[in-house]
Amino acid sequence: MDAKIVLLPGDGIGPEVVAEAEKVLNAIASTFGHSFDMPRFPMGGNAIDSHGDPLPDETLEACLASNAVLLGAVGGPKWDDPNAKTRPEAGLLRIRKEMKLFANLRPIRTYSALLASSPLRPEIVEGVDILFFRELTGGIYFGPSGRREGENGEEAFSEMVYSTSEVERIVRLAAAAAQNRKGKLTSVDKANVLEVSRLWRQTATKVVNEEFSDLKFDHVLVDAMAMHLISRPGDFDVVVTGNLFGDILTDEGSMITGSMGMLPSASIGSDGPGLYEPIHGSAPDIAGQGIANPLATILASAMLLRHSLNLEEEASLIEKAVDDVLAAGHRTKDLARGGASLSTTEMGAQVLAALNQA
Ligand code: NAD
Numbered sequence: 243m244d245a246k247i248v249l250l251p252g253d254g255i256g257p258e259v260v261a262e263a264e265k266v267l268n269a270i271a272s273t274f275g276h277s278f279d280m281p282r283f284p285m286g287g288n289a290i291d292s293h294g295d296p297l298p299d300e301t302l303e304a305c306l307a308s309n310a311v312l313l314g315a316v317g318g319p320k321w322d323d324p325n326a327k328t329r330p331e332a333g334l335l336r337i338r339k340e341m342k343l344f345a346n347l348r349p350i351r352t353y354s355a356l357l358a359s360s361p362l363r364p365e366i367v368e369g370v371d372i373l374f375f376r377e378l379t380g381g382i383y384f385g386p387s388g389r390r391e392g393e394n395g396e397e398a399f400s401e402m403v404y405s406t407s408e409v410e411r412i413v414r415l416a417a418a419a420a421q422n423r424k425g426k427l428t429s430v431d432k433a434n435v436l437e438v439s440r441l442w443r444q445t446a447t448k449v450v451n452e453e454f455s456d457l458k459f460d461h462v463l464v465d466a467m468a469m470h471l472i473s474r475p476g477d478f479d480v481v482v483t484g485n486l487f488g489d490i491l492t493d494e495g496s497m498i499t500g501s502m503g504m505l506p507s508a509s510i511g512s513d514g515p516g517l518y519e520p521i522h523g524s525a526p527d528i529a530g531q532g533i534a535n536p537l538a539t540i541l542a543s544a545m546l547l548r549h550s551l552n553l554e555e556e557a558s559l560i561e562k563a564v565d566d567v568l569a570a571g572h573r574t575k576d577l578a579r580g581g582a583s584l585s586t587t588e589m590g591a592q593v594l595a596a597l598n599q600a
Contacts, residue, residue: 243276243277243551243553244276244277244279245276245277245278245279245309245310245551246278246279246280246281246307246308246309247267247278247279247280247308247309247310247311247312247546248280248281248282248283248301248304248305248308248310248311248312248515249264249280249281249282249283249311249312250282250283250284250285250286250301250305250311250312250313250314251282251314252285252286252287252288252313252314252315252316252330252524253286253287253288253314253315253316253317253318253321253330253524253526253529254314254315254317254318254523254524254525254526254529255314255315255524255525255528255529255534255586256286256313256314256315256316256524257314258314258529258532258534258536258586259314259315259520259534259535259536259538259539259540259586260312260313260314260539261587261590262536262539262540262586262587262589262590262593263312263536263539263540263542263543264280264312265590265594266540266543266560266563266590266593266594266597267280267312267543267547268280269594269597269598270547270553270556270559270560270597273597274553274555274556276553276556281304283298283300283301283304283305284298284301285297285298285301285313285316285333285337286315286316286317286321286330286333286334286524287316287317287318287320287321287330289301289333290321290328290329290330294328295328295333296316296328296329296330296331296332296333296334296336297332297333297336297337302336302337302340305337305340305341305515305517306340306341306514306515308515309515309550309551310515310516310517310518310546310550310551311337311341311515311516311517311518312518312519312539312542312543312546313517313518313519314519314520314524314539315519315520315522315523315524315525316330316331316333316334316524317329317330317331317523317524318330318524318526318529319526337517338378338379338509338517339379341509341511341514341515341516341517342379342511342512342514343378343379343509343510343511343516343517344377344378344379344380344408344411344412344511344512345375345376345377345378345411345412345415345416345509345510345511346374346375346376346377346378346488346492346507346508346509347373347374347375347376347419347507347508347509347510347545347549348373348374348376348492348495348496348505348507348521349371349372349373349374349505349506349507349541349545350370350371350372350373350374350475350492350495350496350498350499350505351370351371351372351499352367352368352369352370352371352498352499353499353504353564353565353568354368354569355565355568355569355571356499356500356501356504356568356577358579359499359500359501359577359579360497360498360499360500361497361500362472362475362498366472366473366474366475366476367475367476367498367499368476369476370475370476370498370499371479372475372478372479372480372481372495373419373423373479373480373481374480374481374482374483374488374491374492374495375412375415375416375419375480375481375482375483375488376483376484376485376487376488376489376491376492377404377408377409377412377482377483377484377485377488378485378488378509379408379485380403380404380405380408380484380485381402381403381404381438381484381485381486382400382401382402382403382485382486383485383486384403384485385400385401385402385403386399386400386401386403387399387400387401402436402438402484402486403438404438404441404442404484406441406445409441409442409445409446409449410445410449411512412482413429413445413446413449413450413482414449414453415510416480416481416482417449417450417453417454417457417480417482418454419480420454420457420479420480421454421456421457423479423480424479425456425457425458425479426457426458426459426478426479426480427450427454427457427458427459427460427479427480427481427482428459428460428461428462428467428478428479428480428481428482429442429443429446429459429460429461429462429481429482429483430461430462430463430464430467430481430482430483430487430488430491431443431461431463431464431483431484431487432463432464432465432487433461433463434463439484442484443461446461446482447459447461464483464487464490464491467481467483467487467491468490468491468494471491471494471495471498472494472498475495475498496521501535501576501577502521502522502538502576503520503522503534503535503537503538503574503576503577504535504537504538504541504577505520505521505522505538505541506518506519506520506521506538506539506541506542506544506545507519507520507521507542507545508542508545508546508549510549510550515550516546516549516550518542518543518545518546518549518550519539519542520538520539520541520542521538522538532585532586532587533574533575533583533585533586534574534586535574535575535576535577535586535589536574536586536589536590536593537564537567537574537589537593540560540564540590540593541560541561541564543560544556544557544558544560544561545557547560559597559600560593560597562596562600563593563596563597563600564593564596566596566599566600567589567592567593567596570592570596572584572589572592574586574589
């Protein structure tokens with residue numbers, strides 16, 4: 243396969259972790275006979291410095307013309323001035339909008355070798371493997387909002403709005419993913435209180451009944467889901483929900499694994515390139531020290547191969563290599579709990595070695 247994968251290393255530890263993922267993608271390309279063209283483009287704080295814009299036109303054009311985009315992280319204290327004309331995060335919001343990325347995928351997977359890192363008991367987190375689909379471009383974050391004079395003085399409002407087509411398209415993506423996993427889909431809403439959730443539930447039910455009747459499908463209220471995620475996370479397979487509920491539940495879920503440096507995410511649309519990144523930020527406190535954990539970005543590159551290039555075997559191979567490296571006891575500083583630790587490049591080299599042995 244010939245593919246163009248745009249690399250947006252970004253700021254802080256972004257370039258350090260993207261460099262390791264790039265090596266892994268090159269290794270996969272040479273093993274399987276693919277050709278990956280991987281140009282780098284500026285984005286975030288570094289792009290503000292060089293172009294006065296966190297998402298320069300040339301970067302956006304390259305992303306739109308690619309098969310997939312791999313992002314490190316953006317931001318840092320240098321660009322934090324609230325009075326600045328623009329900020330790195332503005333580039334992130336814009337790229338998601340321009341690429342029409344309405345679904346955010348977050349796998350929450352525990353690794354047997356890292357069970358002790360979880361704040362939950364090992365018997366609760368052992369074997370957890372959830373794939374969250376969070377709607378990303380609708381709901382309360384994008385509905386009408388403002389301030390007005392009310393009977394008791396100033397008041398503010400933010401409206402949660404979803405159309406049937408917005409619900410249909412994300413439920414379809416989530417349901418299709420569930421068919422390739424354990425065949426179980428859970429839709430999360432607040433249908434006992436919110437009209438918008440009643441439309442969500444009615445639409446999700448219709449899509450699944452008409453197009454995915456082979457799935458085990460259920461609805462869970464968001465407050466109950468917050469409890470289930472902690473008490474019985476192992477019971478879930480694919481979970482689909484709206485923007486606000488997904489924002490909160492995915493952060494709660496990420497703590498189950500106990501380590502930010504391990505978690506990738508993907509943002510995808512109906513067609514066109516997807517955007518893949520680690521969930522962590524640019525970690526300015528450790529940038530330049532060569533100690534960042536590259537595994538989340540390496541796992542994001544596996545998601546890229548699976549969801550944008552349809553290369554399931556290659557994606558699984560990377561995930562297995564990461565499993566093997568952890569099982570062999572290799573740790574970066576964030577995972578080492580005071581024990582011996584590897585540098586960013588040493589950890590990347592261990593993943594490459596594990597790939598070669600597979
Ligand atoms: P952060 O995720 O960058 O860091 C939080 C803590 O986790 C830090 O102690 C950091 O050292 C550690 N950490 C994060 N990733 C790590 C890794 N791969 N290996 C080892 N340790 C790791 O969050 P923050 O400190 O709140 O934010 C720093 C900057 O990143 C801010 O400017 C923020 O706006 C930005 N940010 C960007 C994104 C993104 O690009 N998508 C996401 C979140 C935060």
